[in-house]
Amino acid sequence: xxxxxxxxxxxxxxxxxxxxxxxxxxxxxxxxxxxxxxxxxxxxxxxxxxxxxxxxxxxxxxxxxxxxxxxxxxxxxxxxxxxxxxxxxxxxxxxxxxxxxxxxxxxxxxxxxxxxxxxxxxxxxxxxxxxxxxxxxxxxxxxxxxxxxxxxxxxxxxxxxxxxxxxxxxxxxxxxxxxxxxxxxxxxxxxxxxxxxxxxxxxxxxxxxxxxxxxxxxxxxxxxxxxxxxxxxxxxxxxxxxxxxxxxxxxxxxxxxxxxxxxxxxxxxxxxxxxxxxxxxxxxxxxxxxxxxxxxxxxxxxxxxxxxxxxxxxxxxxxxxxxxxx
Amino acid sequence: xxxxxxxxxxxxxxxxxxxxxxxxxxxxxxxxxxxxxxxxxxxxxxxxxxxxxxxxxxxxxxxxxxxxxxxxxxxxxxxxxxxxxxxxxxxxxxxxxxxxxxxxxxxxxxxxxxxxxxxxxxxxxxxxxxxxxxxxxxxxxxxxxxxxxxxxxxxxxxxxxxxxxxxxxxxxxxxxxxxxxxxxxxxxxxxxxxxxxxxxxxxxxxxxxxxxxxxxxxxxxxxxxxxxxxxxxxxxxxxxxxxxxxxxxx
Numbered sequence: 070x071x072x073x074x075x076x077x078x079x080x081x082x083x084x085x086x087x088x089x090x091x092x093x094x095x096x097x098x099x100x101x102x103x104x105x106x107x108x109x110x111x112x113x114x115x116x117x118x119x120x121x122x123x124x125x126x127x128x129x130x131x132x133x134x135x136x137x138x139x140x141x142x143x144x145x146x147x148x149x150x151x152x153x154x155x156x157x158x159x160x161x162x163x164x165x166x167x168x169x170x171x172x173x174x175x176x177x178x179x180x181x182x183x184x185x186x187x188x189x190x191x192x193x194x195x196x197x198x199x200x201x202x203x204x205x206x207x208x209x210x211x212x213x214x215x216x217x218x219x220x221x222x223x224x225x226x227x228x229x230x231x232x233x234x235x236x237x238x239x240x241x242x243x244x245x246x247x248x249x250x251x252x253x254x255x256x257x258x259x260x261x262x263x264x265x266x267x268x269x270x271x272x273x274x275x276x277x278x279x280x281x282x283x284x285x286x287x288x289x290x291x292x293x294x295x296x297x298x299x300x301x302x303x304x305x306x307x308x309x310x311x312x313x314x315x316x317x318x319x320x321x322x323x324x325x326x327x328x329x330x331x332x333x334x335x336x337x338x339x340x341x342x343x344x345x346x347x348x349x350x351x352x353x354x355x356x357x358x359x360x361x362x363x364x365x366x367x368x369x370x371x372x373x374x375x376x377x378x379x380x381x382x383x384x385x386x387x388x389x390x391x392x393x394x395x
Numbered sequence: 396x397x398x399x400x401x402x403x404x405x406x407x408x409x410x411x412x413x414x415x416x417x418x419x420x421x422x423x424x425x426x427x428x429x430x431x432x433x434x435x436x437x438x439x440x441x442x443x444x445x446x447x448x449x450x451x452x453x454x455x456x457x458x459x460x461x462x463x464x465x466x467x468x469x470x471x472x473x474x475x476x477x478x479x480x481x482x483x484x485x486x487x488x489x490x491x492x493x494x495x496x497x498x499x500x501x502x503x504x505x506x507x508x509x510x511x512x513x514x515x516x517x518x519x520x521x522x523x524x525x526x527x528x529x530x531x532x533x534x535x536x537x538x539x540x541x542x543x544x545x546x547x548x549x550x551x552x553x554x555x556x557x558x559x560x561x562x563x564x565x566x567x568x569x570x571x572x573x574x575x576x577x578x579x580x581x582x583x584x585x586x587x588x589x590x591x592x593x594x595x596x597x598x599x600x601x602x603x604x605x606x607x608x609x610x611x612x613x614x615x616x617x618x619x620x621x622x623x624x625x626x627x628x629x630x631x632x633x634x635x636x637x638x639x640x641x642x643x644x645x
Contacts, residue, residue: 073579080580084570091567117407131584135566137411138559144405145507235470243522250523253546311550324549331550335516 076126083119087136090116094142113143159386161336167383169307169337176306177299183260184267184302191271199279205272214280221289221357233357238349241297245304245341249334252308253327255316259308266301292366293351295374300341300348303381307334307341344377399542401554403506413506414557416499418537421545421555425530428493432479436472443468481518485511490558500558513551520547572637582612586637590630598626605629612636 090112101109120140123133170177195202202211210220244262251258277283310330318326355361355369379385400412447467483491488508489501501517503509509517524533524545533545542554565587572583589596589604596604606621609632624632 073581076580077573077578080570080573084567084574087570088567091563094563114407117405117409120409120411127580130581131562131565131587132569132580134559134562135564135569138563139566140405140409141403141411141413141506141559142563144403144411145502145505148406148505149507246519247522250520253520253523253550327549328552331516332512332552335512335519338519 072126079122079126080132086115087119087139090139094139109143109146113140113147116140116143161339162380163383163386163388165336166340167381167388169334170303170340170381173303173306173310173334173337176309177302180259180263180302180305180309181299183263184270184298187264187267188271188274191268191273192275193271194268195272195275196278199276202272202276205269206276211276214277214282217280217282219277219282219285219289221286222359232353234349234353237352238346241300241345241348242342245300245338245345248301248304249308249311249338252305252311253315254312256309256312259305259312262308263301263305270298288363288366289356291363292355292361292369292373293348295370296344296377297348297352299374299377300344303337304341307337310334340381344380347373347376398557401502401504401506401542401556411506413502413554413559415542416497416555416557417543418534420497420499420557421537421543422534424491424493424497424499424555426493427496428480428491431492432476435479436476439472439475440468443471480521481514484509484514484518489514489553494555495558498558499555500560501553502556504552504554509551509553513553517547517551517553520545520550523547576612576637578612578636582608583637586612586633590633590637593630602626602629605633609633609636 093112116136116139120133120136123130123136127133191205206214213220213222244266248259248262251262274283274286277286311327311334314326314330315323320326320329351369351373355366376385382388398417399415401415402410402412404410480491484501487495494500501509501514503513521533524530524536524547526532530545533547536545536549537543540549544554548554569580569583569587572587573580576583578586585608589601589608593601606618606624606629609616609621609629610618613632613636621629
């Protein structure tokens with residue numbers, strides 16, 4: 070039998086089963102029973118045999134390329150972890166996020182320190198050189214403060230609380246994402262964003278202090294500020310971890326190290342996003358509302374901060390922090 | 396120039412290689428997607444604006460209308476623009492309309508379909524890739540990295556490869572054509588390829604190719620007879636040869 074005849078006979082004998090495989094590959098497999106999963110594995114093995122034969126009989130042909138494509142699809146459907154959305158989500162919230170936060174704890178503390186140092190620098194800068202406020206505040210804001218009014222006053226007259234909330238939370242999420250992504254510049258981007266935010270905060274407090282309305286500003290930020298600033302430090306720490314993975318790779322190559330670290334610390338970023346939704350709602354509904362007293366704001370602010378600690382430690386989802394005794 | 400390839404080690408010992416898409420395919424896909432998402436967002440803006448203006452004026456006072464405009468019109472349009480890639484890549488298993496048009500798709504480093512987490516990371520890093528304008532950072536990264544990836548791909552562990560799913564779809568067709576025509580698989584593929592490209596080829600060139608192939612496939616037909624056939628007759632002869640294994644010599 071010559072090669073062409075052998076190839077023809079083989080293709081003829083396999084064409085029906087290839088049609089079946091193709092139809093099967095087009096349907097998405099969600100919850101497979103054991104029997105169907107077994108059939109998938111058998112199909113994968115049979116595809117490997119056919120691909121090896123096709124490479125021998127029909128090298129470089131369209132049939133071989135098609136079998137390769139089918140084989141890659143079958144490989145992808147087999148070589149993956151089992152999907153269980155509820156269990157994965159619980160593991161993420163209870164185990165994965167707390168583990169990442171614990172590993173980032175020293176960096177979070179250092180960034181917290183950087184934030185406060187920058188805030189102190191901002192305070193000193195505006196107290197010493199008041200004219201520099203134009204670097205951090207708009208004309209409108211400066212004008213308002215000079216007339217004894219905070220720029221946050223009447224925020225709810227311009228737009229409803231829901232729109233204010235959405236605008237604020239999306240802005241905060243973008244800032245946090247940027248603090249994370251900017252970590253790729255060897256961590257310097259994360260430092261920069263944390264420092265600049267601290268500087269602006271300190272500068273604005275110093276500026277409002279000069280006109281005796283710093284208490285009003287404190288009242289405004291008290292309900293949402295503790296979590297918002299903590300989240301910024303966490304996002305910055307995640308970004309710093311990215312930078313560190315490039316400077317001191319923990320895998321054979323920098324690419325692998327970066328990829329591993331990005332997928333690990335991104336979990337903390339997910340927690341940040343969820344916490345910032347709460348911050349946005351507080352900042353839209355409670356912070357600009359003049360009828361909410363300082364005590365209520367303090368209770369909300371520190372209560373939410375406590376909730377954040379429970380959330381990030383996994384205790385909210387049943388994580389037991391005490392080591393198991395044997 | 397040889398394409399970079401992603402080698403996938405099969406669990407059966409049979410390995411395969413996927414061609415990694417170049418910067419051209421990536422940019423082409425992005426430009427198509429950018430136009431689609433821009434048009435979708437604009438279409439939403441116009442549609443919602445008209446609806447709010449026509450229905451809203453009759454139902455609500457003007458102040459409520461301006462709030463409604465913000466919620467119904469602007470927010471979804473921004474959502475469409477920002478989440479276009481993420482949503483479609485999840486729903487279309489690593490593809491978007493632009494990627495499909497460019498013949499590329501996203502895969503993980505072991506050839507699998509990327510999960511939600513990886514796609515989320517990949518899209519978050521657009522913030523850096525798009526810096527300072529027109530994706531300069533992302534494009535530079537594509538030019539300097541071995542596997543032509545942007546920073547988002549590096550972080551998510553994804554790659555843009557040439558999509559071979561279309562090739563898979565021809566498999567059953569090829570099998571049945573070989574069975575019906577009685578020709579060698581290589582010859583069937585040759586005829587199939589020529590028929591696929593028929594319209595795009597120059598008439599003289601395709602007739603020349605058709606005669607050469609028919610001379611091999613249909614040894615009973617003398618060369619002089621093939622030379623006398625016109626373009627339409629050659630096309631018909633090729634189709635007949637592929638479908639039934641017989642040619643109508645009448």
